[in-house]
Amino acid sequence: MCNCQTIMPSYEAEQHIIAATQHILKALGASKNLSDEFKRVLTELDSHLSTMTIITETEGGRFSEIEEQLKHAERKIIRWESDPCLIWDSGPMEATEYLQAVNEILIVIESLGGLSLSENGKPKEIALRAQNALQRAMSRLEEELCHILFQHKQYFKPQYVLLHSRAEGVFYDESFASVEDEIVDETSQRDGEDRESAECYLDLVDPCVIPNIKSIANVMxxxxxxxxxxxxxxxxxxxALYEYLSVLEMEKLSIEDVLKLEWDCLSRKIKKWIWIMKVIISVYLASEKRLCDQILGDFGSFNSFCFIEISKDSVLCLLNFGQAITTGPQKPEKLFRLLDMYEIMADLHLEMDSLFSEDNGSFIRIEYHKLLSGLGASARETFMRFGNAIASDASIRPFPGGGIHPLVKYxxxxxxxxxxxxxxxxxLLKDQDIDESNAVVEIDNGQDFSSSTSCPMAYHLRSIASSLESNLIDKSKLYKDDSLQYIFLMNNIHYMVKKVKDSDLRLFFGDEWIRKHIGKFQQHATSYVRATWSSVVSMLRDDGNTNLKERYRRFSIAFEEVYKNQTRWCIPDLQLREDLQISTSQKVIPAYRNFVGINNRNVSDKHVKYTTDDLEELLLDLFVGSPRSLHNSRRR
Structure with missing residues (x-):
């Protein structure tokens, strides 16, 4: 059966219960049959009930004030729920009033916290209303925060500085046949603007709204x-960071994607990665860290927590690309990209350690240093494989014309x-063993090693050069003609010397190495002249059995055979070619002139096929790499 009796509000019920209890106590206290102890207990209980009456009456008055304060705040909160405009877009006064309303709700909640609240009744109702209003206000502040951050984010798009590596154009195939000799003419900018620190701070959010964001943070x-x-x-x-990486054209590639890329495409992506790493770490993340500190620096570790959560996925994505590069095959042309990656990470590691210095960022530091170490190991292994590939490069056919072998150029x-x-x-090489016999630098008495010629890199470079020279000797033996062996060795050793003299390699090889190898190619030139022209000139000698006509004829035949062969041979360096032509002339022309001068009266002109001037002209046709016949020669 339904109970239709009106339920008395909790506050009024409490007042009636206290009053009824006090009436009972007075009735009991009037009895004369009570002991003194019992009367004392009754007196104390009456005093306590009187105190409760005062407190309850006081709370009742305060509840009215608190409820009125809550109603005032609720009106402000509710008004904006029906307004399509955003609070902070409506002006600073509106934003201030809204925050003030939230603070009033907080005051209500704090005030109620000091009072006794029963499970039902007016105080409990006020408390629930206050919590509900606070939740609605917090949801609205989240929306306002997101709008402010999105509406006022700021980007910068630094001009992409192409890393003009001198390694541009270096590529490798198994025979070392694909190489351009002029690749080193490109200007290196590694120590110029590209290596300058890009460290600076940017305003990722318009500075004018930072106080607004902080005010929201404070209230929340x-x-x-x-x-x-x-x-x-x-x-x-x-x-915003994801979007910025997209603006910088950073692709998210898996290890499998990276390994499938052709070298030219991969090289471009590595150069862009290097640039992006510098921009993101030195500029963007430094600025993000500062923004987190500006807004959340007063709230304990929340600034660090936010920064790591914002940045970790993007940083790990960048590191994963680097890890994929270390996973791929270690071909020689990859070395320079590995070194560029290693150096930029080494340059940035202090900044990374500072950005992620807290314990909750240690896993990012660990991954960063793991990649740095991996790049160093990969670069070192690639370099060592390069040296081994030179030593083991074999040929089955001689290089045409005795010119500069592609291996040497490469x-x-x-x-x-x-x-x-x-x-x-x-x-990277300081702990690597090397065959000192291949790397030794010959020095004059009293000459000391310079720091550059005695450093680990210098030993390895000279070892590579020694392996190359040994390989050239093996390749020269593929020529059946001894004279062409000397031309081949002369060309290639001269090329090695020129490259060392005309570059910073001179600092690592030393002047004594240069002098020694100049002597080597000069000796090969001398050996060529002796091996080729001694037998030709010997045709002019009187052996006691051959008449003058026959000696003229034999000399002409021998000269023509040499001419026919050696116009096909090649000496690419003009100065070296001219020097050898002069040496050859000094061997041939005086002997021929002397022979003709002594015997010109004893033989008719029809038996003298070539004059001295003819021979001098013909010798200028040697070593141009273009076969000639005496019928289309420049004889005058």
Missing amino acids: SASNYIQEFCEAFIDIQRE VMNYMRLLPDYCDTFNL
Whole structure:
């Protein structure tokens, strides 16, 4: 059966219960049969009830004041729920009033916290209303925060500075046949603007709204909603970082994607990665860290927490690309990109350690240093494989014309790039063993090693050059003609010397190495003249059995045979070619002139096929790499 009796509000019921209890106590106290002890207890209980009456009456008055304060704040909160405009877009006064309303709700909640609240009744109702209004206000502040961050984010798009590496154009195939001799003519900017620190701070959010964001953070923190503030802040800033990486054209590639790329494409992506790493770490993340500190620096570790949550995915994505590079095959042309990656990470490691210095960022520091170490190991292994490949490069056919072998061009142009990385190489190679017999530098009495000629890199470079020279000797033996062997060795050793003299390699090889190898190619030139022209000139000698006509004829035949063969031979260096032509003339022309001068009266002109001037002209046709016949020669 339904109970239709009106339920008395809790506050009024409490007053009636206290009054009834006090009436009973007075009736009991009038009895004369009570002991003194019992009367004392009754007196104390009556005093306590009187106190409760005073407190309850006081609370009742305060509840009215608190409820009125809550109603005032609720009106402000509710008004904005029906307004499509955003509070902070409506002006500073509106924002201030809204925050003030939230503070009033907090005051109500704090005031109720000091009073006794029964499970039902007016005080409990006020408390629930206050909590509900606070939740609605916090949701609105989250929306306002996201809008402010999104609406006032700021980007910068630094001009992409192409890393003009001197290694541009260096590529390798198994025969060392694909190489350009002029790759080193490109200007290296590694020690110029590209190596300058890009460290600076940017305003990722318009500075004029920072106070607004901080005011929201302060109110949400006071309301115990700082976690919700951080989550909204992280979501917006993390998305902004993703978007910025997209602006910088950084692709998210898996290890499998990276390994499938052709070298030219991969090289471009590595150069862009190097640039992006510098921009993101030195500029963007430094600025993000500062923004987190500006807004959340007063809230304990929340600033560090937010920064790491914002940045970790993007940083790990960048590191994963680097890890993929170390996983791929270690071909020689990859060395310079590995060194560039290693150096930029070494340059930035202090900044990374500072950005992620807290314990909760240690896993990022660990991954960063793991990649740095991996790049160093990969670069070192690639360099060692390069040296081994030179020593083991074999040919089954001689190189046509005895010119400069592609292996020599490749190796010397490759080595000319390495001094740019001297400090890094010395660090990576300091513990690597090397065959000292291949790397020794001959010195004059009293001459000391310089620091550059005695550093680890210098030993390795000279060892590579020694392996190359040994390989050239083996390749020269493929020529059946001894004279062509000397031309081949002369050409290639001269090329090695020229590349060393005209570059920073001179600092690592030393002047004595240069002098020794100048002597070597000069000796090969002398051996060529002796091996080729001694037998030709010997045809002019009187052996006691051959008449003058026959000696003229034999000399002409021998000369023509040499001419026919050696116009096909090649000496690419003009000065070296001219020097050898002069040496050859000094061997041939005086002997021929003397022979003709002595015997011109004893033989008719029809038996003298070539004059001295003819021979001098014909000798200028040698070593041009273009076969000629005596019928289309420049004889005058």
